[in-house]
Amino acid sequence: xSKAWEIVIGIETHVQLSTQAKxxxxxxxxxxxxxxxxxxxxxxxxxxxxxxxxxxxVECAIRFGLAVGGEIAARSVFARKNYFYPxxxxxxxxxxxxxxxxxxxRLVIQCGDQEKGIRLTRAHLEEDAGKSLHEQSGHSFVGRSxxxxxxxxxxxxxxxxxxxxxxxxxxxxxxxxxHALVRxxxxxxxxxxxxxxxxxxxxxVRPLGEALLGTRRxxxxxxxxxxxxxxxxxxxxxxxxxxxxxxxxxxATVLFDPASGETRSMRxxxxxxxxxxxxxxxxxPLVIDATWIGEVAARLPMLPAARRERLIADYGxxxxxxxxxxxxxxLANYYEAxxxxxxxxxxxxxxxxxxxELAARLNKxxxxxxxxxxxxxxxxxxxxxxxxxxxxxxxxxxVFDALWSGDAHSADELIERRGLRQISDSGALEQxxxxxxxxxxxxxxxxxxGKEKxxHALVGQAMKASRGKANxxxxxxxxxxxxx
Amino acid sequence: xxxxxxxxxxxxxxxxxxxxxELTGLYLERIARHNPLLNAFITVDxxxxxxxxxxxxxxxARGAQSALTGIPIxxxxxxxxxxxxxxxxxxxLGNFVSPYDASVIERxxxxxxxxxxxxxxxxxxxxxxxxxxxxxPVRNPWDSxxxxxxxxxxxxxxxxxxxxxxxxxxxxxxxxxQPAALCGLSGMKPTYxxxxxxxxxxxxxxxxxxxxxxxxxxxxxxxxxxxxGFDERDSTSxxxxxxxxxxxxxxxxxxxxxxxxxxxxxxxxxxxxxxQEVMQLVEQAxxxxxxxxxxxxxxxxxxxxxxxxxxxxIAPAEASSNLARxxxxxxxYRAPEYDDLNEMYSRTRAQGFGAEVKRRILIGTYVLSxxxxxxxxxxxxxxxxxxxxxxxAAFRQCDVIVGPTSPSTAFKLGEKAADPVQMYLSxxxxxxxxxxGLPGLSIPCGFARGLPAGLQLIGNYxxxxxxxxxxxxxxxxxxxxxxxPDAFA
Numbered sequence: 025x026s027k028a029w030e031i032v033i034g035i036e037t038h039v040q041l042s043t044q045a046k047x048x049x050x051x052x053x054x055x056x057x058x059x060x061x062x063x064x065x066x067x068x069x070x071x072x073x074x075x076x077x078x079x080x081x082v083e084c085a086i087r088f089g090l091a092v093g094g095e096i097a098a099r100s101v102f103a104r105k106n107y108f109y110p111x112x113x114x115x116x117x118x119x120x121x122x123x124x125x126x127x128x129x130r131l132v133i134q135c136g137d138q139e140k141g142i143r144l145t146r147a148h149l150e151e152d153a154g155k156s157l158h159e160q161s162g163h164s165f166v167g168r169s170x171x172x173x174x175x176x177x178x179x180x181x182x183x184x185x186x187x188x189x190x191x192x193x194x195x196x197x198x199x200x201x202x203h204a205l206v207r208x209x210x211x212x213x214x215x216x217x218x219x220x221x222x223x224x225x226x227x228x229v230r231p232l233g234e235a236l237l238g239t240r241r242x243x244x245x246x247x248x249x250x251x252x253x254x255x256x257x258x259x260x261x262x263x264x265x266x267x268x269x270x271x272x273x274x275x276a277t278v279l280f281d282p283a284s285g286e287t288r289s290m291r292x293x294x295x296x297x298x299x300x301x302x303x304x305x306x307x308x309p310l311v312i313d314a315t316w317i318g319e320v321a322a323r324l325p326m327l328p329a330a331r332r333e334r335l336i337a338d339y340g341x342x343x344x345x346x347x348x349x350x351x352x353x354x355l356a357n358y359y360e361a362x363x364x365x366x367x368x369x370x371x372x373x374x375x376x377x378x379x380x381e382l383a384a385r386l387n388k389x390x391x392x393x394x395x396x397x398x399x400x401x402x403x404x405x406x407x408x409x410x411x412x413x414x415x416x417x418x419x420x421x422x423v424f425d426a427l428w429s430g431d432a433h434s435a436d437e438l439i440e441r442r443g444l445r446q447i448s449d450s451g452a453l454e455q456x457x458x459x460x461x462x463x464x465x466x467x468x469x470x471x472x473x474g475k476e477k478x479x480h481a482l483v484g485q486a487m488k489a490s491r492g493k494a495n496x497x498x499x500x501x502x503x504x505x506x507x508x
Numbered sequence: 509x510x511x512x513x514x515x516x517x518x519x520x521x522x523x524x525x526x527x528x529x530e531l532t533g534l535y536l537e538r539i540a541r542h543n544p545l546l547n548a549f550i551t552v553d554x555x556x557x558x559x560x561x562x563x564x565x566x567x568x569a570r571g572a573q574s575a576l577t578g579i580p581i582x583x584x585x586x587x588x589x590x591x592x593x594x595x596x597x598x599x600x601l602g603n604f605v606s607p608y609d610a611s612v613i614e615r616x617x618x619x620x621x622x623x624x625x626x627x628x629x630x631x632x633x634x635x636x637x638x639x640x641x642x643x644x645p646v647r648n649p650w651d652s653x654x655x656x657x658x659x660x661x662x663x664x665x666x667x668x669x670x671x672x673x674x675x676x677x678x679x680x681x682x683x684x685x686q687p688a689a690l691c692g693l694s695g696m697k698p699t700y701x702x703x704x705x706x707x708x709x710x711x712x713x714x715x716x717x718x719x720x721x722x723x724x725x726x727x728x729x730x731x732x733x734x735x736x737g738f739d740e741r742d743s744t745s746x747x748x749x750x751x752x753x754x755x756x757x758x759x760x761x762x763x764x765x766x767x768x769x770x771x772x773x774x775x776x777x778x779x780x781x782x783x784q785e786v787m788q789l790v791e792q793a794x795x796x797x798x799x800x801x802x803x804x805x806x807x808x809x810x811x812x813x814x815x816x817x818x819x820x821x822i823a824p825a826e827a828s829s830n831l832a833r834x835x836x837x838x839x840x841y842r843a844p845e846y847d848d849l850n851e852m853y854s855r856t857r858a859q860g861f862g863a864e865v866k867r868r869i870l871i872g873t874y875v876l877s878x879x880x881x882x883x884x885x886x887x888x889x890x891x892x893x894x895x896x897x898x899x900x901a902a903f904r905q906c907d908v909i910v911g912p913t914s915p916s917t918a919f920k921l922g923e924k925a926a927d928p929v930q931m932y933l934s935x936x937x938x939x940x941x942x943x944x945g946l947p948g949l950s951i952p953c954g955f956a957r958g959l960p961a962g963l964q965l966i967g968n969y970x971x972x973x974x975x976x977x978x979x980x981x982x983x984x985x986x987x988x989x990x991x992x993p994d995a996f997a
Contacts, residue, residue, distance in 0.1 A: 065608055069833045071601065072588045072610055072707040074742050104829050106876070108853055115832020171837070300876035302885060305714035305826055307743050 028232040029264050033195050033225055034187035037202055038180050039212045040220040041084040047151050047179035048075030055218050063173035069113035074306050081179035084211035085125045085149050086320040088181060091209050091327055092144055094129025096317055102307045106300045110171050111154035121301040124148035133197040142198050143186040152178040192256035196249050199223055208328055208353045222247050225256055229263045239273040243280050243287055255280035259287050331356050339371035348379050354393045358400045365404025370411040377407055381424055402427050406435040416446050419492050448495040457502050460485055471507055479503060510670040514579060514727045517673060521568055521578040528578030532561040532622050535580050539671045545652060548666040550585045550643045551593050552625040560622045567620050575730055577620030582672035584663050585626035586633055588707040589613045596709045597631040597641040600834045600841045600860035610707020611739045612676060612718050619734045624672050628662030631862045633683055633711040635659050636934045639925050640864040649993040650959050654918035657687030663721045664691040669996040674722040674731055678708060680715045681819055682938025685950035688721055689913035689962020692952040692991055695721040696728045699969050700945035701746035704739030710830040712823035715942040724989050725951060725979035729753040756977035764801030765981050770906040771802045774809045777911030777937060785956035790912045793953040793963045800981055805906045811894040815940040816932060821875050821888035828872025896944040903968040908978050912937055913950040913962030937964060947972045951979045952988040
C-alpha cells in the first residue's frame with residue numbers, strides 16, 4: 025500500500041418495532057403467516073382508504089430517543105416517499121423526512137478496551153414495504169413473481185448514525201450496541217434472520233489527513249453482524265484498490281453477495297430515484313408533549329450504562345464482568361435475581377457461574393437467557409450452598425446438571441436426597457485423614473522430602489474416599505497440620 | 509312527489525302516503541327515461557336499490573325510521589360502496605367492485621336511505637365540466653348542449669332533472685358549488701374535516717371534502733346531519749360534538765330575520781372577470797339580503813388572486829402521489845400486453861388514465877421534483893396560509909362572505925375542453941375556500957339567458973348552521989331554487 029487510508033463509515037439501521045399492530049392499519053405484525061393474510065384494506069391500498077397512526081410505534085420512538093439522549097421533536101411530520109414498486113402498494117412509503125421524531129443522541133460502543141461515543145443523526149418512523157417473491161419453489165407462482173404484503177406497513181424506526189465509525193470492527197461494535205439497546209428498551213425483538221434488524225453501511229475512504237470526505241457507496245440490507253463486517257472489509261479494499269489504481273469512486277448503492285463475499289453495484293447516482301418527498305396530507309403532524317414523554321420515561325427500564333454502574337457499585341464486580349452481565353436486560357435481571365437468592369457476599373461467585381457454567385451451557389444448547397431452563401432462584405440457591413461450604417465446586421457442578429435437566433427443583437432438595445453435604449467438620453475429616461496417612465506411607469515420605477505434589481495426591485485420595493464430599497480446602501489444611 | 513322537500517318526502521313515507529319501494533321505483537323510472545340523454549349515472553342497479561327500499565319500508569313499518577329512511581339518494585361514483593362498481597369516472601377502475609363502504613355510504617345506510625345509483629363525474633374529480641369522465645360527458649338539464657359543471661356533474665344533473673331527490677358530491681376546488689350553480693341547485697362544501705374522507709377516493713387529500721347537492725338549503729342541512737361526524741379512520745376528521753345543522757332553520761325572525769348579520773363583499777369578487785348578467789343577479793341577491801335586514805361590509809381578500817396558481821400546484825402534487833396506487837398490480841385496469849414491469853406500469857397508466865388526469869399527474873410530479881419543490885410546492889403552501897389569513901381578517905369584519913359561485917353560467921359542451929387554463933379559471937371564485945378549509949355554499953339566484961346562476965356564501969370555520977340559515981332565509985323569500993327544467997317535468 026503506497027499511502028495510508030482513513031475509513032469513514034456511517035450506518036443506517038432499520039429496526040422493526042415490536043408493536044402488535046401495523047403502524048397505519050390494524051393488521052397484525054406477527055411474522056410467518058401465510059402470504060397476504062395479514063394485509064387489510066389499508067395495507068393493500070384500496071382506493072379511498074386512509075392511514076391512522078399507531079401510538080404504540082410512537083412510544084417506541086420516544087423510548088429510543090430517551091435511551092440515546094436525543095431530542096424528541098414536539099412536532100414531527102410524516103412525509104410520502106414516492107416510487108413505484110409492486111411490493112409498495114400505495115406507490116409511496118409513509119416515512120419522515122424534514123422533521124424526524126428523534127434528532128441527535130449518542131451511542132457508546134466498545135471496541136477492544138476502548139470506548140467510543142458515536143453520534144446519531146436522527147431516528148424516524150416509517151412503514152416497511154411488502155416482499156416480492158421471485159420464482160420460489162413450493163409456491164404456485166413458479167416462473168412468475170408473487171407479492172406478499174404481510175410485512176407492508178410494519179413499523180420501522182430508521183436510525184441514522186453520523187460517519188463516526190472508522191473500521192469494520194467499529195461498525196460491528198456499533199451495530200451490536202444498537203442491537204442490544206433496542207432489545208433492552210423493548211422496542212425490537214432483534215431477530216435478524218426475520219429481518220427485524222437490518223443495516224445499510226455508507227462507506228468511503230480518504231487519504232489519511234485529507235479533510236474532505238471521499239465518495240461513499242451504500243451497502244444495502246446487511247442482516248447479520250458477520251455480513252456487515254465482511255461487506256465493509258471487501259468494500260474498503262475495493263475502494264482503496266480502485267483509487268490506488270488511479271480509478272474514481274462513483275456514488276452508488278451496492279449489494280453484498282454472501283456467497284462470493286463481494287459487493288456489486290445495484291444503481292449509480294444517475295439512476296437514483298427522485299422520491300419527491302412531501303408532507304403526507306392524510307396525517308396530521310405528530311405532536312408529542314412533555315406529559316407523554318414523562319409517561320414513557322417512567323416505564324423505561326434503567327439503561328445499560330446505569331445498570332453497569334449499579335453492578336459495579338452494589339456487587340463489587342469488575343467493569344468487565346459488569347459489561348458482560350449487562351449485555352441484555354434479561355441477563356442483568358437474571359444475574360441480580362440469582363444474587364438476591366444467593367446473598368450479596370456471593371455476588372462474585374454468581375457472576376462467575378452466570379458467565380461461566382451457565383453461559384457455556386446456554387451456548388452449547390443454542391439457547392437465549394430468556395429460555396434458560398434454570399431459574400435464577402435455583403442458581404442462586406445452589407451458589408448459596410457453595411458459599412456456606414455445604415457444596416464443593418465439583419459437587420456443585422453435579423447439582424447444576426441435575427437442576428438444569430429438571431431432576432430436582434432446588435439444590436437443597438438434591439443435597440438432602442443424595443446426601444451431598446460437604447464434610448468440613450474437623451472431627452470427621454481427621455479420622456478420614458488418619459486412615460489415609462496410614463494407608464499411604466510412600467506419599468507421606470515424598471511430601472516430607474519436599475514434594476509438594478504429594479500433598480495434592482493425598483487431597484485427591486481424601487476426595488475419592490469421601491466420594492467428593494470432603495471440603496478440599498479443609499483437608500489440605502488438616503494434612504499440612506498433621507505432616508508439618 | 510318529486511317536487512317535495514326531503515322533509516316532506518320523509519313525512520309522506522312515515523304517513524304511508526307512499527312506500528320507499530314506490531318512491532325508489534318512481535326515480536328508477538325517471539332515470540331509465542332520462543339518463544340516456546343526460547348520462548348522469550354511471551351505474552344503476554334497480555334490484556339492489558329496490559332491495560334496500562324494501563328494508564327501509566320494513567323499518568318504516570316498525571316506526572324505527574330516521575330523517576332519511578326510505579329516501580333514495582344518488583352518490584357520486586367517488587364513494588366506495590360495497591358490492592357496487594366504483595369507477596371514479598375512470599377506465600382505470602372500470603372493473604373495480606368495492607369490497608367496503610365509505611364512511612359517507614355507511615352513514616346513509618345506517619340512516620336507511622336507499623342507494624339509488626352511482627353518478628357520473630370528471631375522472632378522479634379532475635375537471636369543471638364533467639367532460640373528462642371516461643363514461644362520457646354529462647349534459648345540463650337546463651340545456652342539453654351545455655355542461656352541468658364538474659366534477660360532481662352527474663350528481664348535479666341528476667338532482668336538477670329530478671332523477672334523484674338529492675345526491676352527494678365532493679368538492680376539491682369547487683366541484684360541488686360550481687355544478688350546483690350551473691344546474692340551479694343548492695350545494696355545500698362543509699369545513700374541511702367535518703365529513704370523513706374514509707372510502708372517498710382521494711384526489712387532493714388536503715382539499716377534498718364531501719358534501720350534499722340538493723334543491724334547497726334546508727335539504728342540504730338534513731343531508732349534512734347524516735354525513736357529518738367524527739371518524740377515527742380518517743386522521744383529518746375533526747372530533748367535535750355532533751351538531752344539528754337544521755337547528756337555525758325554522759326560527760321565525762319577523763320581517764327582518766337577518767338583522768345583525770354582516771355580509772362581507774370582497775372587492776376581488778366584484779372586480780370584473782364575471783359575466784355581466786350573472787353579476788347583476790348576484791347584486792340583486794345582495795339587495796334582497798339587505799331587505800332581510802343584513803348589513804353589507806366592503807372588504808378585501810388581497811391574496812385571492814393567487815389562489816388558482818397555488819391550487820394548481822398543491823392539488824396536482826397530492827394527486828400525483830394519491831394516484832400512484834393505480835398501477836395495475838392489485839386491482840383495476842392492467843394493460844393486456846407488456847414485456848416487463850416498467851412496461852406494465854407505463855402502459856397500464858397510459859391506457860387507464862385520461863388526458864386531464866395525466867396532465868395533472870405530470871404537473872404534480874414536476875412541482876415535487878428535486879430542485880423545484882421550494883419554488884412551487886413550498887411557495888404554494890405559503891400562499892395557502894396567506895389566503896387563510898385573509899379570510900381570518902375578513903371574518904373579523906363580517907359573518908358571511910357573499911359573491912358569485914362561477915364567473916359564468918353553464919358553457920357549451922366542448923367550449924373549454926381544449927383550453928385547460930380557461931377551464932381552470934371557471935373555479936376562480938371557489939378555490940380559495942378549499943385552500944382555507946372553510947365552509948362554502950352555492951344557491952341559485954336567478955337565470956341569465958335561460959341558464960341558472962349561483963350565489964356563493966362562505967362562512968367561518970364550523971359555521972355551517974349559520975350559513976344554511978342565511979341561505980334558507982333567502983330561499984324563503986325567493987323561488988329560484990324551485991325552478992325546474994321544462995324537459996324534466
